[in-house]
Amino acid sequence: MRYFNTIIVGGGPSGITCSYYLKMNNIEHLIIEKGEMLQTWKHERWDSFYLVTPNWMTNLPGLDHEIPYNNEYMSKDEILRVFERYLDFVCPNYMENTTIGRISKCEEGYLVETDRGEFIAEHIIIATGMYNNPFVPEISQKLPVNVFQMHSSDYRNPEQLKPGNVVVVGSGWSGVQIALELRKLTGRDIYLSIGSMTPLPTVYRNINGVYWLNRLSGYKKGKAILSYHLDDFKNANIANKLNQNLKQCQMEGVQILGRMTDAEGDILIFSDSLHKSIEDADDYLDQVKIRIEEHIAIEKMQVPSGTLDHYNNRLDKDLLRRITELDLNRSKIGNIIWSTGFKRDYSWIDLPIFNEKGLPVVEDGDSISENIYFCSLGLSVDTKLKSAFGVGLFAINESAERTVQMLLDNTKK
Numbered sequence: 440m441r442y443f444n445t446i447i448v449g450g451g452p453s454g455i456t457c458s459y460y461l462k463m464n465n466i467e468h469l470i471i472e473k474g475e476m477l478q479t480w481k482h483e484r485w486d487s488f489y490l491v492t493p494n495w496m497t498n499l500p501g502l503d504h505e506i507p508y509n510n511e512y513m514s515k516d517e518i519l520r521v522f523e524r525y526l527d528f529v530c531p532n533y534m535e536n537t538t539i540g541r542i543s544k545c546e547e548g549y550l551v552e553t554d555r556g557e558f559i560a561e562h563i564i565i566a567t568g569m570y571n572n573p574f575v576p577e578i579s580q581k582l583p584v585n586v587f588q589m590h591s592s593d594y595r596n597p598e599q600l601k602p603g604n605v606v607v608v609g610s611g612w613s614g615v616q617i618a619l620e621l622r623k624l625t626g627r628d629i630y631l632s633i634g635s636m637t638p639l640p641t642v643y644r645n646i647n648g649v650y651w652l653n654r655l656s657g658y659k660k661g662k663a664i665l666s667y668h669l670d671d672f673k674n675a676n677i678a679n680k681l682n683q684n685l686k687q688c689q690m691e692g693v694q695i696l697g698r699m700t701d702a703e704g705d706i707l708i709f710s711d712s713l714h715k716s717i718e719d720a721d722d723y724l725d726q727v728k729i730r731i732e733e734h735i736a737i738e739k740m741q742v743p744s745g746t747l748d749h750y751n752n753r754l755d756k757d758l759l760r761r762i763t764e765l766d767l768n769r770s771k772i773g774n775i776i777w778s779t780g781f782k783r784d785y786s787w788i789d790l791p792i793f794n795e796k797g798l799p800v801v802e803d804g805d806s807i808s809e810n811i812y813f814c815s816l817g818l819s820v821d822t823k824l825k826s827a828f829g830v831g832l833f834a835i836n837e838s839a840e841r842t843v844q845m846l847l848d849n850t851k852k
């Protein structure tokens with residue numbers, strides 16, 4: 440049995456940033472990672488991946504001066520190099536490829552049972568990310584075996600595809616990017632089934648959309664805002680990135696369909712409510728816009744009244760075909776990519792800190808149980824806000840700093 444003051448679960452950017460703050464406070468700790476350190480960035484992004492957040496929005500305390508303060512976007516290899524450099528810089532004590540069977544309360548604090556031994560810690564930081572268990576809907580099990588299926592976290596490049604056209608399911612950023620890439624590189628027919636998930640704004644008032652989502656979630660610290668300016672559009676890296684949206688899919692000839700609801704034999708069934716979904720999404724986005732404007736007013740933010748605006752890129756509904764069924768054979772569909780997101784699994788945390796949906800019950804980002812903290816889980820830091828959209832690389836620093844501050848406050852009590 441080994442003892443640590445703190446065990447951090449998860450060796451991603453958040454876990455490493457927590458380690459940075461613990462080190463600054465001379466707190467002995469261990470990171471336990473189920474895969475490799477930086478697992479998601481090493482193994483779960485496609486080859487042509489570029490961040491959706493510009494360089495200035497990556498916040499890594501202690502090493503920020505090495506990240507360019509500009510509006511360009513890093514590729515998968517570039518951001519991985521930055522994180523690997525950060526890992527070397529922080530140099531935390533970690534154990535990789537370690538599965539945690541159970542975390543439970545014990546007399547001295549928490550007992551962490553793993554396949555590589557047992558540990559006791561006074562404090563536990565859960566930094567397992569918002570996106571740790573790929574989610575695939577049950578419909579997938581009804582599809583014929585000759586249709587090749589994969590989750591977006593396993594997608595690397597078009598060479599993985601089997602012959603035939605492709606259905607991408609999911610309208611988040613990943614679904615849109617993969618659909619566009621497949622359309623451009625393979626020329627195959629690509630169908631994008633857009634569900635209830637609303638694509639979030641990529642840019643509003645010349646400022647990156649993720650920045651706004653973080654602000655609405657209560658994350659405020661970090662670097663001074665950098666808005667996009669006209670010269671940015673001469674830069675293909677920036678222009679291409681800002682064009683990754685549903686409108687662009689439509690212009691490139693990606694066939695946009697409603698939510699996939701079922702499969703019967705060789706027939707895929709889609710909801711007839713595509714137009715309604717788009718209207719609902721537009722309404723939702725309008726609400727987000729109102730909240731951003733309220734936020735700007737309340738916080739008296741100095742923001743340029745830029746015209747670069749995701750809201751100018753709405754889908755042309757008149758060009759959408761009403762397709763409610765696709766015959767896999769007739770449409771020559773050989774592949775389905777499930778870009779249907781991730782579910783969190785905390786079944787290994789044996790503590791009464793979860794609600795009926797299995798989500799941690801938290802107050803101010805901290806859990807209601809003593810000395811167990813959740814970092815970067817998209818939990819609203821502002822308790823007055825009902826929903827949280829945020830986190831990501833912009834908010835990691837603030838989230839980790841708050842987590843370690845709570846830990847220090849609890850230690851003093």
Ligand SMILES: Cc1cc2nc3c(=O)[nH]c(=O)nc-3n(C[C@H](O)[C@H](O)[C@H](O)COP(=O)(O)OP(=O)(O)OC[C@H]3O[C@@H](n4cnc5c(N)ncnc54)[C@H](O)[C@@H]3O)c2cc1C
Nearest residue numbers: 449451452453472473478479490491492567568815831832
């Ligand atoms: C496809 C995709 C694209 C993204 N693009 C962006 C972007 O452009 N900009 C941006 O700001 N954010 C982006 N994000 C969000 C991004 O993942 C986070 O910003 C960042 O990686 C969060 O760091 P993290 O350490 O909190 O989580 P992660 O990077 O997910 O790291 C969590 C770590 O915990 C480990 N882990 C999970 N469960 C356990 C367990 N039970 N035991 C031990 N270890 C465990 C995982 O293996 C992983 O290494 C993207 C996410 C996805 C999925």
